[in-house]
Amino acid sequence: MTQIRLTNTRTRRKEEFVPIDPANVRLYLCGPTVYDRAHLGNARPVLVFDLLVRLLRHEYGDRAVTYVRNFTDVDDKINAEAQRRRAAGSDLSLEALIAERTEETIGWYHADMDALGAARPDHEPRATAYVGQMIAMTADLIAKGHAYEAEGHVLFDVRSFPDYGTLSGRSVDDMIAGARVEVAPFKRDPMDFVLWKPSSDDLPGWDSPWGRGRPGWHIECSAMSAALLGPHFDIHGGGIDLQFPHHENEIAQSCCAHPGAGFANVWLHNEMLQVEGKKMSKSLGNFFTVRDLLDRGVPGEVIRFVMLSTHYRKPMDWTEAKAQEAEAVLRRWHGLVAGIEPATSPAPALIEALADDLNAAGAIAALHDLAGRGDAETLLASARMLGLLLPGMGDWTQADAGAAGQIEALLAARLAARQARDFARADAIRDGFAAAGVEVKDTAKGPEWSLAAGFDPARLADLARTHGT
Ligand SMILES: Nc1ncnc2c1ncn2[C@@H]1O[C@H](COP(=O)(O)OP(=O)(O)OP(=O)(O)O)[C@@H](O)[C@H]1O
Numbered sequence: 476m477t478q479i480r481l482t483n484t485r486t487r488r489k490e491e492f493v494p495i496d497p498a499n500v501r502l503y504l505c506g507p508t509v510y511d512r513a514h515l516g517n518a519r520p521v522l523v524f525d526l527l528v529r530l531l532r533h534e535y536g537d538r539a540v541t542y543v544r545n546f547t548d549v550d551d552k553i554n555a556e557a558q559r560r561r562a563a564g565s566d567l568s569l570e571a572l573i574a575e576r577t578e579e580t581i582g583w584y585h586a587d588m589d590a591l592g593a594a595r596p597d598h599e600p601r602a603t604a605y606v607g608q609m610i611a612m613t614a615d616l617i618a619k620g621h622a623y624e625a626e627g628h629v630l631f632d633v634r635s636f637p638d639y640g641t642l643s644g645r646s647v648d649d650m651i652a653g654a655r656v657e658v659a660p661f662k663r664d665p666m667d668f669v670l671w672k673p674s675s676d677d678l679p680g681w682d683s684p685w686g687r688g689r690p691g692w693h694i695e696c697s698a699m700s701a702a703l704l705g706p707h708f709d710i711h712g713g714g715i716d717l718q719f720p721h722h723e724n725e726i727a728q729s730c731c732a733h734p735g736a737g738f739a740n741v742w743l744h745n746e747m748l749q750v751e752g753k754k755m756s757k758s759l760g761n762f763f764t765v766r767d768l769l770d771r772g773v774p775g776e777v778i779r780f781v782m783l784s785t786h787y788r789k790p791m792d793w794t795e796a797k798a799q800e801a802e803a804v805l806r807r808w809h810g811l812v813a814g815i816e817p818a819t820s821p822a823p824a825l826i827e828a829l830a831d832d833l834n835a836a837g838a839i840a841a842l843h844d845l846a847g848r849g850d851a852e853t854l855l856a857s858a859r860m861l862g863l864l865l866p867g868m869g870d871w872t873q874a875d876a877g878a879a880g881q882i883e884a885l886l887a888a889r890l891a892a893r894q895a896r897d898f899a900r901a902d903a904i905r906d907g908f909a910a911a912g913v914e915v916k917d918t919a920k921g922p923e924w925s926l927a928a929g930f931d932p933a934r935l936a937d938l939a940r941t942h943g944t
Pocket residue numbers: 505506507508509514515516517518519520712713714715716717745746747748749754755756757758
């Protein structure tokens with residue numbers, strides 16, 4: 476058994492991972508707010524956790540890991556979309572429109588993350604299904620003197636929890652100075668945050684001891700993790716952008732509601748996917764979705780490879796060059812493992828790299844090593860630990876193999892047309908290549924071709940039907 480070591484944000488150290496119960500290792504990842512398609516940055520925590528779960532299952536057994544990732548389906552942006560649809564003439568109720576928006580977004584999310592080879596978590600709780608638990612936890616926090624009611628709101632009293640701020644290593648006073656906190660006259664302290672807030676009549680709401688309202692975002696994760704994993708579990712994760720205030724607030728709520736339980740032992744945070752030095756985010760508008768890339772013909776496996784190539788604790792950029800390099804490597808590896816059965820276990824070097832704080836780049840280096848030595852069986856078993864070269868994942872390379880035949884036939888047809896001085900036909904083939912995303916360069920050794928990022932197999936097939944031989 477390999478000792479896994481993880482960097483724990485809470486202690487700011489790389490620590491040996493010791494599960495609370497090796498027969499049931501428990502993880503919680505903050506999932507998406509389901510109002511729109513996931514952008515590429517949103518895929519990063521999913522891929523990091525998918526890798527972590529694969530490693531834990533390898534070490535502790537397939538059934539010894541429970542992985543929970545929630546859907547936040549209570550949100551102003553979801554409501555706004557539902558209201559927009561109603562204003563546009565839909566005769567469905569607001570609740571039905573909200574459910575419609577949430578369902579379609581969850582469907583997209585599943586399709587997009589599946590395409591990246593990320594296994595679905597064991598539980599995917601929706602916040603709206605746990606409002607009862609959120610109300611109970613809120614009431615309990617009031618009873619224990621950690622929360623108070625004011626003007627239909629319930630607020631968490633941060634001064635009642637001396638450890639508030641330890642995750643981010645800041646005192647409450649520092650946080651007040653640095654944060655954009657919502658000032659409200661009914662707050663005892665500007666850092667106090669909402670557990671429950673009133674809903675207006677035109678918005679969804681639930682009955683509660685404090686009137687009709689809805690839960691705050693932070694209490695959702697505290698209630699859902701407790702319901703599915705218990706008050707003390709192993710690993711809690713999310714992007715580093717959630718460290719404060721979201722995770723700080725989750726800790727405050729959970730530790731005060733379950734004194735002595737401990738909440739999450741390890742806090743694992745991924746760094747941001749960036750665009751020109753800034754976090755990719757919806758609010759900055761500097762984003763593209765996972766679906767945009769897939770639709771442009773970038774295989775999910777290539778996206779996964781690029782995302783795993785940078786250590787999760789380092790910021791990274793998506794670049795076309797990285798995608799092209801990943802594609803070339805994967806194409807070669809698929810060729811090497813075609814028709815081969817995987818070895819019974821992955822290479823020890825690969826497991827060691829992963830066990831060292833999920834050093835996926837080191838793991839990929841181990842794969843290059845195996846490929847270099849021609850050990851296709853171990854390459855296949857090892858790559859699968861990273862969620863690469865999974866059964867069916869290489870279909871995109873086969874589609875390319877089909878394309879190669881069509882392109883060669885079309886190049887032959889173009890040559891024949893030129894020799895017959897049928898320049899109209901030669902030009903039509905040239906233009907057809909460009910439209911289909913096939914780049915052709917005429918060199919001294921003859922034509923060389925490559926598939927551009929926007930390669931369109933259907934257009935190529937049409938072109939081949941019209942002009943190919
Ligand atoms: N640029 C990014 N790089 C890596 N992880 C990110 C990035 N942006 C968001 N995340 C993570 O994605 C997960 C889902 O977050 P959430 O649904 O709150 O995002 P969002 O609000 O849609 O995104 P945004 O931050 O763009 O407004 C969280 O774990 C968050 O930390």
